[in-house]
């Protein structure tokens with residue numbers, strides 16, 4: 252059992268181990284504002300589930316504010332601001348919260364390095380890093396180059412009790428502008444090879460903790476079904492390959508399921524049984540947030556045109572107060588997060604002590 256709030260280092264590893272031993276995974280929800288952070292935390296709290304909160308580079312920029320100049324610094328400041336907000340409120344929700352950043356391709360390595368700098372300063376001051384982990388998605392580069400960067404970054408992260416998520420094989424679709432058109436990719440590349448997973452294990456496990464987003468036909472975003480076939484058994488084969496070579500425990504690898512939006516409950520269950528401890532959900536929670544504002548405006552159209560009802564003279568203030576419709580968005584997003592907790596088997600499994 253852990254104290255509620257942001258977990259890093261050994262506590263993070265305890266949480267990951269617990270997921271795999273108990274056979275469930277944590278929802279990793281993308282956020283870009285305090286509203287989406289709070290909605291994600293609320294959904295997990297209502298299900299007594301622990302949760303992973305993550306930001307993309309674009310989400311970090313949005314967090315800093317679209318009104319300030321969009322620079323490298325703004326995208327670092329936004330990520331730090333989001334992290335500070337999560338640290339400040341997380342413990343009030345009574346659950347464990349992992350703080351992570353999402354897809355960073357080769358061009359975004361400097362973004363990751365600047366955030367590591369912020370965590371190094373935090374670590375020197377408090378003994379804890381600002382984030383639990385970062386992600387590097389160099390799956391479009393040759394594997395040698397991918398793993399080379401991962402080694403270098405993980406060496407730095409391990410010193411401050413942080414973990415690294417890597418990506419092997421191409422997950423189709425697009426995640427916040429980073430990604431690949433499924434139809435243009437050689438079909439074999441949509442499936443990670445167990446030999447590649449072994450290479451990653453050999454090179455990274457001596458350095459520190461890492462997790463692997465493996466491609467098994469999963470797609471970022473929600474598309475028409477039928478383009479790609481989901482083959483979660485690739486995860487099982489990769490576990491077996493590493494286990495046989497290194498004589499490890501049953502599931503030596505910590506897998507991450509990217510492109511979780513739109514997956515069926517059975518597909519999710521199967522992937523989790525092969526050692527997935529984290530599933531990214533972004534597209535579906537975005538839609539859940541936005542559809543609530545649609546319904547709200549439909550129900551009160553006049554309140555979005557006039558401050559006072561032209562027929563009755565009644566002020567509309569209570570209806571157009573942004574807190575009214577933003578709360579509807581939060582509630583709707585929190586419901587989708589609860590669905591994710593249920594589908595991943597995470598409901599009721601929080602290891603935070605009350």
Ligand SMILES: [Zn+2]
Pocket residue numbers: 354388418422426464509510
């Ligand atoms: Zn991915």
